[in-house]
Amino acid sequence: MMFQISDVPRLLPELMLAVLALLVLGSDVLERWADDPAARRERGRAAAQLTGIGLGLIWLVTLVQGGLAFTIAPAGAAGPLDALLSLGRNLQAGGAERGALLGAFATDGITVMARLLLIGAALVVALLAGDHLPDAHPAEFFTLLLLATLGMCVMAAAQELIIAFVALECSSIALYVLAGYSARQPAAAEAGMKYLLFGVVSSAVLLYGMSLAYGVTASIGGADGGPPRVNTSFAAIAEAVRVADVAQRGAVMLAVTLMIAGVAYKLALVPFHSWAPDVYQGASPTVAAFLAAASKTAGVFLLVRVLTAAFPDVAGAAGANGFTGWAALLALLALSTLVLGNLAALPQDVTRRLLAYSSISHAGFLALALLPLGGAAPLRDAASAALLYYLVVALIGSLAAFGALAALQAAGVADRLEDLAGLRQRNPLLAAVLTIAIASMAGLPPLAGFTAKFAVFVGAWEAGAAWLVVIALVTTVIALAYYLRVLRPIWMQPADDRPTVSVAPVTAVTLALAALALIALGVLPGPLWQLAQAAVLAR
């Protein structure tokens, strides 16, 4: 295994992200540096625009290179578009090889989906952030956003412990800073601090799990007489787990448990969730949107990689066939998250806090969707497609909901539920976007949230966790109760003398597109489902 120059294009999106991050940071020097607000705003705008345009370009490159949605036909007759098409052809030629790079970095369909989702989320956040420029150091804000995205993309592709951990830290450290970026506001500083403390402890737990997994490979290699074959790659761990005896299985299970616990903090699964409400509420709303959408998605991808590549042999079951392995761990996490997340959301009076708990409860659905991934091939593939589908829908839903809240905050609307009163009259667009996003989160058809949840339920049911599906269904009823608490002021209470709300055009278009996507994916779920299936099968 050797890294070749021809492998470089397979890392193109990540490389472009790194270059863009440096470009944003460097180009800031060329702006006008002055202390007046106009100059500050201009600098911020420039950074936001460069980030937005760059991310849009990278997203397109990823889409074409991934070749999941379409493949460009080989050269035909020369036409006006031929130059563009041949560029696309070159991109697809460079990205087509799927085997993991150096056995450490997978560029398969799942990586492509992860890149599309994470870069897309960063793009939306960059577009929304135009209204929420930080008080100081705007270019650094966007650089950190890009570095966090880079870390997440690598995390989703990791096939090896060190890469996984370094990528996780790359994204986490950037996010710690982002969460506390407006350090002059005490709430933001508190959010950043809390996130840092929880994050560091979780990293330690994760690292401990990783070191155990690493250790297991050594002891097994030495046991059959030869020299120890210590190795950090997931494939080696899987091989070691396969031949482990009962005593070693104990160490393996401890490693799995610690690693799941370490990543569960990223997903805000109960009981690793307690940072989430404070951080979502205290951080700037665009950062909260990024945390709720992208950071969580990246965590799920890391879990998918670790569980399916390194520990397929201790998958176990969580149903009538027994209650063992990591499936059982995930079932317990899903259970506690669904029940506690939904119940804790009920009494919340601050909109963003309520949505934070709703986001926690969604992590429960993600754990439910991860459950069947240890099963046999057809079940696993269908469940992976359902998981990808759910991730796409949850990501768009979070971005729409938190983005709408960000727009409201930019317009000076306070953050309690009653401050939304009469929003239908004060700004019909934001009212519609929030309603659609929330209805989708609540799982009401014809919005995408319904199909996504249904697909997850079908997968978990087939994996034998029907009992958990029934509990999840009960929690959807509870969830509707608090989602209605958000819809109630918007639709049912008079605006009285509250002022109308104005939204910047870029924000309005972004949010409207997100809401339309939720409707379109719900009414016509077929294409996205096929895309998800293609991503799963393109190994």
Add this chain to the structure above:
Amino acid sequence: MKLVDLAPTIPWLSLIWLVPLATGTLVAFLPDARRQLIRTLGTLAAAVSCALAVLVTLGYDPGGPRYQFVEQLPWLPGLGASYLLGVDGISLVMLLLNGVVLVAAALLSWNVAGRESSYWALLLLLGAGASAVFVSLDLLILLVCYELTLLPKVLLIGGWGTTRREYAATKLALFMMAGSALLIAGAIALYFGSAMRTFDLRLLGAHALFPAEFQQRWFLPLFLGFGVLAGIVPFHGWAPTGHVAAPTAASMMLAGVMMKLGAYGCLRVAIGVLPAGAAAWLAPLAVVMALGAVLGAALAMAQRDIKFMVAYSSIGHMALALLGFVSGSRTGMTGGVLQLFAHGVLTALLFGVVGRMIYDRTHTRQMAELGGLRQVLPFAALLFTLGGLSSMGIPGFAGFWAEFGVLLGTWERFPALALVAALAVPLTGGYTLLAISRVFFGPLPDALAGVPRLTWQEGVAGAWLATILLAVGLAPGPLTDLVAGGVAPIAEALARVAPVVPLP
């Protein structure tokens, strides 16, 4: 025999729900200030949808295959769900009902003031969702459309309603969502239980696919899941508050069509797919329904608020319709479906009179504060009386044939329960006549002397509903034949596993 030949190339069934949906979407983007345009468009869309339903009914061939006008497109092949539409006799009657009530509801919505574009968009979405449920032959699509109606209902009640509207809207939403949770679990169970990985109701219902034990386990969740919306006792708690709080058009749709969605689901999915499961539960459910019919009527008798009275009478009438279904006989089921139609039209009429013609003028619904309205609103009095007579099951009105069929069918299997349920008939007569005399006769309070006359929309909507009640009552033949043809396969499947023992 069919009366009209419809071109098979046109997706008629899709049009029935797409017309109101497309209009609703268009209306949502119009500014509230264009209210005249919004109202006209909305009413036109309702009328076109109703006309299409009539056209499809005329084009249905009773001698042909069970499901006609079938349309099928792939929707979610990964899960075995497709966009599959088709109609039989039951669906057609329900489609007609939806069209009829939607037109009247639209006409009675012309006085809605404030946020018109959202109001009309939600009302049309409600109508579109209901008709889509009635034509779905794919269980997943059916559930999607069924739950699609939840948000419009909730927002209409909460946003444009009256008495304790936020409470009523929330309560309705939670009851419905709980029902949906049962239905989703049931749907997934059917999906895996049949081993065919399909949601096609034709396939699921056509053969004795499921072992008897499976059917008995999953019948009740499916029946109750739909039954929540049908207002079956003791899961009817959402209905009185919801009906009373809703704006007039929403009460009409809620009682006139939405409760029928639930009942339709009970018949089409629960009984139609799991006949052996139904057979095991017929007797206990029949007891619940018979008691529900009496309870609904008794509670209606006890009301002082006239809208609450109509709301409780709806619960009683729905229980009677479901009693027809769980009687398991063809006569009873035919009567049950007819009851859905008759009650849908008459309750829309009653809610229209009570909510729009009376409350919007007098701002009270307390029967003690009303009286003598016949002198100022003679046409409203006539309409309420016609609706009331139909509700009492007087021969000559649609309600008669329905109740007669239900009681006759129940007598075949559960004679004692038929007697119990028959108690509801005199009770209904009692509260209806009391209401008519208290509201429309007697001295006119001075405060009500100057109420404005009926508008043309109110008159047309009332006359439209009353005419249909009378027409179906005088000539029930065509409708009865349609329904009887539709329920025959369901009743036969049920009779195979639970034959009716003839009375000694």
